[in-house]
């Protein structure tokens with residue numbers, strides 16, 4: 001994932017209820033329902049855990065340093081889902097120590113390469129790429145009213161694309177994958193459930209359901225897409241041109257952080 005900037009996430013906290021309403025409009029389900037589906041837990045379990053779990057977010061200064069309001073944005077997503085959370089006063093290792101002292105059960109933290117949530121008591125972590133993949137597949141499946149037997153084109157076979165492909169297979173979709181780097185497709189050569197596409201232009205026109213897991217920008221124009229295209233686009237920046245986005249916006253789920261973080265939370269329980 002490309003490094004987020006402050007402008008990608010400014011107002012995220014104050015806009016979260018609108019974001020959720022928009023998600024309901026597009027998918028028929030709210031964020032909570034989607035992340036329960038993505039993580040395979042029940043709505044009851046998700047609600048019950050909110051009473052037991054305290055969540056910390058630790059700002060991390062290493063590498064390129066803090067992203068203004070990153071930790072607070074993560075916190076606002078967690079709180080919107082009904083969980084108690086705090087951003088530690090300290091950063092880095094001291095922040096992790098503070099989170100444990102303040103009895104956090106889950107600790108969110110991100111540097112320039114990885115974004116994880118660590119489950120302290122149970123000793124495992126969930127990576128943002130994996131969670132984002134599952135969250136966006138959940139959104140696509142709800143927009144499509146089920147993906148069993150449906151063709152789905154995955155663009156990009158990096159960590160998010162790979163995670164999406166395995167969840168799509170679980171859901172019984174017919175997975176098609178394209179990556180500009182052909183060597184990334186090698187892992188699917190002997191996979192009878194995944195078909196490798198060699199022409200992006202042909203694949204884009206052919207398939208209605210698309211999951212864009214590339215970090216590339218502006219490479220999908222309005223006329224490139226299937227007329228009824230439905231798109232889940234976790235990649236930052238967006239692969240669709242401004243025109244393609246504007247003309248399909250009721251059938252596109254795309255955000256900088258929300259669905260990925262919400263799914264991390266559900267998967268970490």
Ligand code: 2YJ
Nearest residue numbers: 002003004059060066067070110112
């Ligand atoms: O704590 C902070 O404010 C910063 N260290 C946050 C850095 C956030 N990291 C990113 O945006 C990177 N692109 C890593 C995300 C990996 C997602 N798979």
